Amino acid sequence: MPEYSFDTLSIHAGAKPDPATGARTTPIYQTTSFVFDDVDHAASLFNLQQFGNIYTRITNPTTAVLEERVAALEGGAAGLATASGHGAQLLIFHTLLQPGDHFVACKKLYGGSITQFSQSFQKFDWHVDWAETPDAAGIKAAITPKTKAVFIESLANPGGVIMDIEAIAKVAHEAGVPLIVDNTLASPYLCQPIKHGADIVVHSATKFLGGHGNSMGGIIVDAGTFDWSASDKYPSLSQPNEAYHGMKLHETFGNIAFAITCRVIGLRDLGPAISPFNSFMLITGIETLPLRMQRHSENALKVAEFLESHKEVSWVSYAGLKNSPYYDAHRKYCPKGAGAVFTFGVKGGYEAGVKLVNGIELFSHLANVGDTRSLIIHPASTTHRQLNEAQQEAAGAGPDVIRLSVGLEDAADLIADLDKALKG
Ligand SMILES: *Cc1c(COP(=O)(O)O)cnc(C)c1O
Numbered sequence: 001m002p003e004y005s006f007d008t009l010s011i012h013a014g015a016k017p018d019p020a021t022g023a024r025t026t027p028i029y030q031t032t033s034f035v036f037d038d039v040d041h042a043a044s045l046f047n048l049q050q051f052g053n054i055y056t057r058i059t060n061p062t063t064a065v066l067e068e069r070v071a072a073l074e075g076g077a078a079g080l081a082t083a084s085g086h087g088a089q090l091l092i093f094h095t096l097l098q099p100g101d102h103f104v105a106c107k108k109l110y111g112g113s114i115t116q117f118s119q120s121f122q123k124f125d126w127h128v129d130w131a132e133t134p135d136a137a138g139i140k141a142a143i144t145p146k147t148k149a150v151f152i153e154s155l156a157n158p159g160g161v162i163m164d165i166e167a168i169a170k171v172a173h174e175a176g177v178p179l180i181v182d183n184t185l186a187s188p189y190l191c192q193p194i195k196h197g198a199d200i201v202v203h204s205a206t207k208f209l210g211g212h213g214n215s216m217g218g219i220i221v222d223a224g225t226f227d228w229s230a231s232d233k234y235p236s237l238s239q240p241n242e243a244y245h246g247m248k249l250h251e252t253f254g255n256i257a258f259a260i261t262c263r264v265i266g267l268r269d270l271g272p273a274i275s276p277f278n279s280f281m282l283i284t285g286i287e288t289l290p291l292r293m294q295r296h297s298e299n300a301l302k303v304a305e306f307l308e309s310h311k312e313v314s315w316v317s318y319a320g321l322k323n324s325p326y327y328d329a330h331r332k333y334c335p336k337g338a339g340a341v342f343t344f345g346v347k348g349g350y351e352a353g354v355k356l357v358n359g360i361e362l363f364s365h366l367a368n369v370g371d372t373r374s375l376i377i378h379p380a381s382t383t384h385r386q387l388n389e390a391q392q393e394a395a396g397a398g399p400d401v402i403r404l405s406v407g408l409e410d411a412a413d414l415i416a417d418l419d420k421a422l423k424g
Helices: 006-012 039-046 061-074 085-096 111-118 120-124 136-142 165-174 249-270 276-286 289-308 327-333 349-359 389-394 411-423
Strands: 078-082 102-106 127-131 147-153 179-182 200-204 218-222 313-317 341-346 375-377 401-405
Touching: 006 061, 006 289, 061 078, 061 218, 061 276, 078 085, 078 249, 085 111, 085 120, 085 147, 085 179, 085 200, 085 218, 085 249, 102 136, 111 120, 120 127, 127 136, 136 147, 136 165, 147 165, 165 179, 218 249, 289 313, 289 341, 289 411, 341 349, 349 375, 349 401, 349 411
Parallel strands: 102 127, 102 147, 147 179, 179 200
Antiparallel strands: 078 218, 200 218, 313 341, 341 401, 375 401
16 A cells, blocks of 8 residues: 555555455455365465464454554554453463563553453463553663563553653663553554554554444554564564464564464454454444544543633643643644543542532443543542542542543533533
């Protein structure tokens, strides 16, 4: 493909009219399995000597369009779609870690990722070491000889934090380990972590890529830049593989070896495959990603500016505001906008938070982000209610905190709705 721009790639990357029928949009290949030409063809597919479809747990033509499209938008070498963002994270760490291995992450993460890393991953004997501060110095201090990877979010949940990807990539590479960036909240329209040194990008496509709050999905993008054979840290990639007659996957697949290994070992054996129907919904969503992200960011800035001047609001944490400590990072890493998701504090604490979510009408009170619709949640009474107040504060979910995911409605209507509910 010629060097098309981002907006053009959002619509065309990976897709072409269906060779069998001429259908212009990508058909939903709702089939579990694919017929072999003959025994030799089947053997070459199973031996990974030739790319082709066998079974939808491993590859599917509708899903392949989604994978190629997101890889193009992120500027990566290859993509892999999964049933959810958490499924994608599972496959990444299954490819990188052996039992007993460690990785470093900072706590400015989606709550579900904190739980996945600190609780469920323990069962695989995989261990997270938390950085004390969400910056390169904090990450560096947490790295030990056992560290096999570094994990951050580009634009971190809950809102307002933009990580210094370049400095953190440098620290990871000095330690000989890859940097994984969860780019869910920014989307590749606002931020392209690979350009700043990330080796692996992961998405919950459930959020802004799909964009309409109707389909779960996850994506892994392999930048194609990390040398998996430079040390003995990554045996799944660098050592002979029993399941494939002793093949060394990095040696055989070069710059797409990480994505291939996630697929032919992780996805094949652990099984979190995306439904072709969901792939179709996500492809359709991505076609309008540039338009949506632009409007999300414009609306969020208007709403944040309104809240900043409201007498019932004590603080607003949004990187798009000039007084944010992350404003400069926003100009560097997300110059087109600071995204849709941010937090603010209501005067009057817990009771005021409850009153706001009970009184609001146009915003939907629910636990999600990245919908066309505006969403609101009061973490202390919902997602973080099992924590005590000190733990809530530490997680950025104190009693006064409200999180918004600003949608694509008219900003004036959103502001009027918030104003009415804040005044009670
Ligand atoms: C939602 C989310 C996830 C998890 O993705 P699912 O698709 O819900 O499994 C991971 N990271 C971030 C930043 C998210 O918002």
